[in-house]
Amino acid sequence: MNAEPGTRVQRAEKQSIEAAAVALRQGGLVAFPTETVYGLGADAGNGEAIARLYAAKGRPAFNPLIAHVSDVVAARRIAIFDHDAERLAAAFWPGPLTLVLPKRPDCGVADLALAGLDTVAVRVPDHPVALTLLKAFGGPVVAPSANRSGHVSPTSAAHVLADLRGLIDLVIDGGLCEVGVESTIVSCLGEPTLLRPGGLAREAIERVLGHPLAAVVAAEETPLAPGMLASHYAPKAQLRLDADAPRDGEALLAFGPAPEFAGTTFNLSPRGDLIEAAANLFSHLRALDTSGAKTIAVMSVPHEGLGEAINDRLARAAAPRQR
Numbered sequence: 001m002n003a004e005p006g007t008r009v010q011r012a013e014k015q016s017i018e019a020a021a022v023a024l025r026q027g028g029l030v031a032f033p034t035e036t037v038y039g040l041g042a043d044a045g046n047g048e049a050i051a052r053l054y055a056a057k058g059r060p061a062f063n064p065l066i067a068h069v070s071d072v073v074a075a076r077r078i079a080i081f082d083h084d085a086e087r088l089a090a091a092f093w094p095g096p097l098t099l100v101l102p103k104r105p106d107c108g109v110a111d112l113a114l115a116g117l118d119t120v121a122v123r124v125p126d127h128p129v130a131l132t133l134l135k136a137f138g139g140p141v142v143a144p145s146a147n148r149s150g151h152v153s154p155t156s157a158a159h160v161l162a163d164l165r166g167l168i169d170l171v172i173d174g175g176l177c178e179v180g181v182e183s184t185i186v187s188c189l190g191e192p193t194l195l196r197p198g199g200l201a202r203e204a205i206e207r208v209l210g211h212p213l214a215a216v217v218a219a220e221e222t223p224l225a226p227g228m229l230a231s232h233y234a235p236k237a238q239l240r241l242d243a244d245a246p247r248d249g250e251a252l253l254a255f256g257p258a259p260e261f262a263g264t265t266f267n268l269s270p271r272g273d274l275i276e277a278a279a280n281l282f283s284h285l286r287a288l289d290t291s292g293a294k295t296i297a298v299m300s301v302p303h304e305g306l307g308e309a310i311n312d313r314l315a316r317a318a319a320p321r322q323r
């Protein structure tokens with residue numbers, strides 16, 4: 001059954017789930033049920049697919065995404081688990097708990113999905129369709145809730161279509177989501193801290209830990225509210241935005257046709273494509289930063305489509321900060 005050209009809807013069964021795994025491998029966007037809410041999945045290693053995912057959601061900024069995996073063994077390949085994280089995973093996975101952990105350098109999750117952070121959010125969903133899809137795909141799948149930015153999270157395939165019809169490739173219809181609210185997010189970067197209340201009660205988590213979860217202090221380095229991450233990728237170099245031409249000693253982050261320049265240059269998208277530029281943003285910034293340049297000249301990026309989120313992230317990366 002076709003909802004409309006562009007977005008296929010299929011009942012969850014072995015064949016359609018395998019087709020969904022193939023679509024993910026090809027860079028497609030696939031909405032699928034989890035026990036909490038429907039997720040909009042993309043191959044975690046495919047920066048361009050992830051850029052299209054942000055575009056489909058209409059996210060004004062690149063919020064980091066949750067990497068979904070089929071079991072704790074796969075999660076350990078992405079993130080570094082301390083003792084508390086191991087205990088929480090053993091107690092609650094699969095289930096509506098997301099852990100924010102230090103990422104492994106070789107984690108295979110695109111920088112764009114992590115918004116350039118050194119941490120990664122991981123979870124093992126407790127839903128047969130999600131788990132079958134993750135196993136068939138064979139790697140991490142990043143998935144925000146499958147709604148347009150600013151709308152409520154979807155708990156049925158119909159909700160997903162209402163928001164994303166025509167913007168994504170496939171919806172796997174697995175009926176209603178049981179939990180209906182998003183996963184609880186706990187960071188284990190030191191004291192376990194509750195970042196977002198959700199489908200798993202705080203009390204259950206605290207019973208396993210044997211002590212209360214730390215509260216989020218509204219500081220620079222912590223998320224202020226669900227979906228609002230105050231911390232962001234901060235390069236060591238200064239950024240000089242809207243630069244027409246790079247100066248001596250600078251490195252250059254170009255967009256579109258770049259001026260001739262002898263210094264280190266990375267181009268977000270020589271052909272001026274905003275989706276390609278988004279996919280390259282954080283990895284190019286990192287590469288320029290490691291080049292040792294004190295200042296990175298950044299050519300201007302049009303403020304339309306994903307350009308809005310790119311400019312948001314560039315402005316944050318350029319903001320003065322304490323060291």
Ligand code: TXA
Nearest residue numbers: 036038039063064065119120121144145182183226227
């Ligand atoms: O139940 C859920 O968690 C659903 C299903 C699809 O799994 N997913 C979901 O994703 O709610 P999303 O993108 O709508 O919300 C993820 C939240 C965002 O608020 C994001 O800022 C936060 O997780 N997050 C992701 N990575 C983070 C990180 N490294 N540090 C802090 N917060 C992070």
Ligand code: MG
Nearest residue numbers: 144145153227
């Ligand atoms: Mg959401």
